[in-house]
Amino acid sequence: MDKVLSNKKIIALYVLPSLLLILAIVYIPIVLTAYYGLNEWNGIGAMTFVGLDNYMALFKDATFWNSAWHSLLLALFSGLSLMLYLVVAMVLAARIKGAQLFRKIYLIPMLLSSVAIAQLWLKIYHPTNGVLNTLLESIGIANPPAWLAESSIVLFALFIPILWQYAGFYILIYYAALKNIPASLEEAAKIDGANALQIAWKIKLPLAMEVVKVTIVLAVVGSLKYFDLIFVMTDGGPSGSSEVMASYMYHEAFRAYDFGYGSAIGFFLLVICLAVTWVIRKLTATKDTIQYS
């Protein structure tokens, strides 16, 4: 049987198409990104090797650090909002009638395209006819702001639809993890006189910690490379006040035709995402894994 199952021709036939594809579309491009970053290149003409010039310029580029700060702020907000999602998931998992329906409703925004969500929220935030300002005016707030046109609030106005889009995703993950905890543990704690808060804090939270770690990585890395809604809704504006790392990369490459510099930003983004994943995993590493038996 081993002979049949170690037939090299069949293994090659099954694995090689996908392997070659992922090498060509994912791995070769990231090597090229690093290499392009060492060149002066407009995307069409000849490349000129400039060594680390692009990377040095990047470290001195105030616009880049500004965009990195915005990405970091988003990571912070997304990370903190996880606590809220965990609370909602705990409520959902506490034998609530209709929990299935609720978690499905929460998930809907995540299934829709970012373009549709961005266009919808552009309308919500519309200064004169948007639903937000119409409602604010109807409860007596005169002259509500033009949310996406003011550089001091635009970033936070953008965070709201981003969180809105992904809330259901995290609630769903937490709900699944909490439902995995055997009911016997909760029963035992109840008999010992623990109240609902103690059970949530001392039993459920520690047991859901593995999943919480995964979601922290997902939320932080997802925020650092975030692009979609910001690109469609403000395109980084007004005057760079909502620029994030990925949108800055896109602008440098495909608007300013500075492919070398854009690639340097792209490579930096990759390194940051991998490094942050590694650091968070290290920081939250635990030796023992939980087993229910």
Place this chain on the structure above:
Amino acid sequence: MISGNIRNPNGIAESKSGMISKLGYALLYAVLAAVAALQLFPLVWLLFFSLKNNQEVFNLPPLSLPMNPRWENYAKVWSAGNIDVYFLNSVWITITATLLTVILGSLVTFAVTRMKWKGSSFVLGLFMVAMMIPVHSTLIPLFSLFSKVGLTDHPLSLILSYIAFNMPITIMILLGFYYALPKEVEEAAIIDGCSVNRMFVQIVFPMTSSVIATTAIINMIYNWNEFIFVNTFISSDAYKTLTVGVQNFIGQYTTDWGAIGATLMISILPILIMFLFLSNRIVEGIAAGSVKG
């Protein structure tokens, strides 16, 4: 009797705590319902304004029902805005990429979990690590690679990219199922002289049909909503998909709210309808694809 004594030491406490828990239950329910309302409200508003004309949008309260629904908004954008072309492109590109991803992903998962070969865990690792690589870091090299081989402004650039970037999550969801699948049937088939190819096509593939359906749905949602690749690689209207098409169309008709609303509704309806019928599978697929990483 014993457990009854522990929970309710005396009758007075029972009625009091019963009231509190009922009140608490109602409060929890209110929180969950409020979150659901927040998630749904923008979409309901979108549905309403897609059926109004500008005068009704601007002068009536935002949540007033569209008294005489203007379905003509939908008919108008469907033919006038090229939306029909974009829609068909989205359909065939989504289906082609999904079918290929699921078939190729199944072949790889089969080879990794059933066949015996050196380097299988390394190859699996390559697929899993690819999940952590930000799409944006590959964008510039992919664009230049595709233009070198004449694939920019060609649907193949999208299909190849979708397959490569969705392959990791597809394999991850399939893996869990393949590991849990008993091998006895396959072993018996091999002893009876069945070839590996025939075994895969006639035994394993049909046995995994339920997880294949789950991965296919997840793939379809991702492909349908994809924006950045279409926006970067495709320039002619004939090949654009709905996400970028909607974006361009709205850019031209910024003032007609009904038309914009109808366009957005058309772009999200297929996903909403799919969700209505297949929500359990979607929930299951998203949960399976996220936590194990």
